[in-house]
Amino acid sequence: MPIRRILATLVSLFLLDLTWPMLAQVNTGELRLKVTDPTGLGISADITISSSVTQYRTSLPTSNTGEVDIKILPYGIYLVRAESQGFTATTETVEVRSALPSEHTVKLNIETVNTSVQVSDVAPLVDPHRPSSVMQIGAKQIQDREASLPGRSVQDLVDTQPGWLYEGNAVLHPRGSEYQTQFVIDGIPLTDNRSPSFGPEIGADDLDSISILTAGFPAEYGRKLGGIVELNTRRQTADGLHGQVVLSGGSYDTGAAYAQLQDVHGRNTFGATASGSMSAHYLNPVVPENYTNRGTTGDFSAHYERDLTQNDRLRMSVRHELSRFEIPNELVQQQAGQLQTGDNFETMGTVHYQHIFSPNSLGTLAGMVRDNANNLNSNLYSTPILPFQHNYFREGFFKATYSLRHGHHELKAGVESDNAFLHENFSYLITDSTQFDDNTPPSLAFTGHRSDLEQSAFVEDLIRLGEWTISAGLRWDHYQLLLNQNAFSPRISIGRYLPSLNMVLHASYDRIFQTPSFENILISSSPQIDALNNNFLRLPVQPSRGNYYEGGLSQAFAQHMSIDINVFRRNVTNFADDDQLLNTGVSYPISFNKAIVYGAEGKLSLVHLGNLSGYASYSYMVANVWFPVTGGLFLGDDAAAAVAQTTGHFPASQDQRNTLRTRFRYQVLPHLWFAAGLSYGSGLPFQFAGDQADALAQYGPQVISRINFDRGRILPMLAIDATLGADLYKSDRMTMRFQADGSNLNDRLNVIDFGGLFSGNAIAPARSYTLRLTTNF
Incomplete structure (x- = not known):
């Protein structure tokens, strides 16, 4: 769909539904600050906002009247430090807990001559009013991250x-789920495979921050509930032109460039980004020789935001992305000379509108139109089969919510509709x-198209009762593609803060209704096959239905360290998995009778601690799947095995029992730092149709040396990394910042x-x- 058609559709949708309230990010709010002198007159100041809980830190100036608006902040408690020449610096605590804007005034006192003031900033390490576990990745961790392909x-x-691990080609699997990760980008959910x-x-x-959920899901979320990844894009608030340029390059002929520009002028904000990469x-290759594995990507986005009034805000954006890549060969x-290639093209347009009805009520509206196309091509030397594919879909998304603050309650209700029009072409x-x-048959050609229609409604309440915090909600979902089904899903999370221990105890229950992956679902369900x-x-x-349970705690120690510990269990019926069509690489959804996943995480x-900071995360997980299909x-x-196998169970393909990730950073000098870490996995299970001799012929002795055929497990993985x-x-x-990363230094x-x-x-x-060289201006 041309960009101008997408924009026209979005504008029409906006004008048609202007009276409706619109989407707000589920776990983010807005902070409106004003800095004044002792008489209450607004003054310009420099502001620093930080939170150890959400890993957030940013510095920005106010306007000449002392006002500044931070529009996206993950829920939590923040330290706000205000400084202005001639006044004493002041640090105060502010809490952001609602989609409704939080307003806060910082009053500065006139600095006394010859007086020295020592200000101690003590940031909270646990959020006393969080009823469930949420992992946060802030701007600092994003900025200092290890390089990626x-x-x-x-x-x-x-x-x-x-709780998270990879299978091949960067497919994320949260707590044993297969293709059930939902990315939410500035409030817009994307539920298709984003690998x-x-x-x-x-x-x-x-990005400015990332919030990650694997339990305690608000009722606002549905459809894909293995895990939720909220992505909050970078926003500037200070007037003028700002930007960033990132250049990187390294092994495997890898090179990448990224550029961002943003201009803030009064109530208007204009922004654009562009990026490209090659490698x-x-x-992930099939053999160590890394045959036929080149790829390129490109991305362009633009957005416009305007504060129409003090109570009304409009934001529009458009993004176009593409990737082209080769499919890695076996020996x-x-x-044989095989060369198979794939590509993907995506164009997406969004519109957001927000209206504040009163200091205690907020309405939001969001719409999105998206075109996505995936292609697979083969040359004449492909063996044992030449597959070709051209799949594409057009998606229209709409969501409306209304938020109300009343006493101890933060109420929210909403509806959404997501319609995807699927087209599949395979031969x-x-x-x-x-x-x-x-x-x-020696050849086959298939063409199919159908609509995936999904609607939902929800209501939820966040209740604060002293040291207790309760999140309760109810969601209704309707799904219509191959089947026509609907379900109600209650959700509840409870948190209790223990001030004497600086600890939060929490427990949650989530009823889930997960719709099947729609990749190649038409061909796999067609009688033509x-x-x-x-x-x-x-x-x-x-659709998968299940019950998720989690209990855990968050504990802070001496303002230097915190620990999060969770235990969980997931009981799922019609457990989602995937299979392959012949030897073509075309995957499609399947399901099994049930699955039980349980474990512990920390x-x-x-x-x-002085100049040292960092983290260590550990997961223990057991995931089993039960027949029949x-x-x-x-x-x-x-097919014969599926009919015959009606009882018994087997480990899920994501059943990695032990997973460890660490990374620690040391500030060597004021302008020089060093970081190191490791990643360890005890190994995934596997099933191989042939014997060890067949595997040796296909993959070579190096790969086979890392396989335990007796246990049916891959041998443990270990990679040590370092950054300067x-x-x-x-x-x-x-x-200007420079960074050098070394990955898998042990070369395993x-x-x-x-x-x-x-x-x-x-x-x-x-x-x-x-x-990597990063320049900000």
């Missing part, structure tokens, strides 16, 4: 948190018939997944380096 910067940051092989990412350089290690495929030509059943094998089983993929955060397409022997950073230049107008061959290219075989990068 193109398309993975956000995924790599999320993967550092407890590099399916779509370009919104890069970390675009010879775009996807046999490389010898293949078999080049090696010995790899298939005799009755498999019956011709692939005389023996087949096809069942409609049911994160130690060292805010500061309840949805999806199964062919040949797989320096501030090259700093002034009131510009800063880390196998992520095993079982073949099209069932997830993947190898992590070898020892590599990256250099």
Whole structure:
């Protein structure tokens, strides 16, 4: 869809529904500050806002009248420090807990001559009014992050948190879930697969903060509930032109550039970003030789925001992204001369409108139109099959919410509609018939289209009763694609603050209704595929339903360190998984009778101990899936096994028992710092159709040396990383930072997944380096 058509559609939607309230970010609010002198007259000042809980810190000036508006702040408690020449610096505590703007006035006293004032900033390390666990990644951690391959910067940051792990090609799996991660970008949910092989990412350089949820979901969230990743894009509030330029390059012929410009003029804010990257290690290779693995990405976005009045705000944005990449070859495929390529194109436009009805009520409205296309192409030497694919969808999203503050209650209600119009085009030509059943057709062509219609409504309440905080909500979902179903989902989280221990205890229950992944769901459900094998089983993929339980605590120690510990259990029926169509790399959703996932997680955060800061996160998880199959397409022997196997269980493909991530940073000199960390995984399970000799022929001795065929497990992964950073230049107008990263310095061959290219075989990068130069102005 051309950009002008998207903008026209969004403007029409906005004008049609102007009287409706619109979407606000679920876990973010707004802070309106005013700095005054002792008489109450507004004065210009420099403001610093920080929170150890949300890992947030920013500095900015007020206007000449002492006013400044910070429009996106994750919920939490913040220290606000105001400084102005001739006045005594003042530090105060402010709490942000609602979508409604929080207003706060800081009064500065006139500085007394020959008087020295020592101000001690003590930031809270735990949030006493948070009823569930939320992991936060702030601007500082984003800025100092270890370098990533193109398309993975956000995924790599999320993967550092407890409960998350990778399978091949940067596909995130939260607490044993398969393709159930939901990214929420400035309030707009994206529920399709956002890994590099399916779509370009919104890069970390675009972001100001990230909030991550794996339990205690507000009723506002639905459809994909393995985990929620809220991305808050970078916003400037000071008048004038501001920008950032990031240049990086390193191993595997990797190079990237990012640029951002933003101009604030009165009530108007204009912004634009552009980025591009290339690499010879775009996807995870199948063998250490890293055959056919080049990729490029591009991204452009623009946005406009205007404060129409003190109570009305309008924001519009448009973004276009693309990626082109090669599919890594196995040894046999490389010898045959195979070259398969994929690409993805996405254009998205959004509009937001917000109206404050009173100091205690807020209405918001959001709309989004998105076009997404995925393509797969093969050359004539592809073996054992030549697949071709052109899938695309057009999505229209609308959401309206109303928030009300009343006494101890923060009430919120809303409705949303998400309609995706799916189009699938797939064909293949078999080049090696010995790899298939005799009755498999030598060629096939499929075309299908259908609408995925999903609607929902919710109501929720955040209740504050002394040291108790309760979040309770109810959600209704309707899903119509292959099936027509609906469900009610109650949610409740309870937190109790213990001031004497500086500890928060919390517990949550989430009823979930998860809609199936729509990637290739039309071809896998079409009777036309019956011709692939005389023996087949096809069942409609049911939405997953489940009960999530979590209990935990957050504890602060001596204003230097905090620890978060959670235990959890997930009981899911119609557990979602995926399968592959023949040897084509075309994946589609399937489901099993049930799954039980349980475990424990912990994160130690060292805010500061002298010049040292950092974190260590650990996860223990057990994930088992029970037969029989309840949805999806199964062919040949797989169909026979699916019919025969009605009892028993097996480990989920994400069943990694022990996962550890650490990274610690030491400020060596005022302008020089060093960081180091490691990542460890005890190894995922695998299933391989052939024997060890077959695997050796396909992948070589190096890969096989990292596989335990007796246990059916990949051997443990370990990668040690280090970073050296320096501030090259700093002034009131510009800063320049340099960073050098070394990854997998121990140079271990880390196998992520095993079982073949099209069932997830993947190898992590070898020892590599990256250099990055960041300029802000």
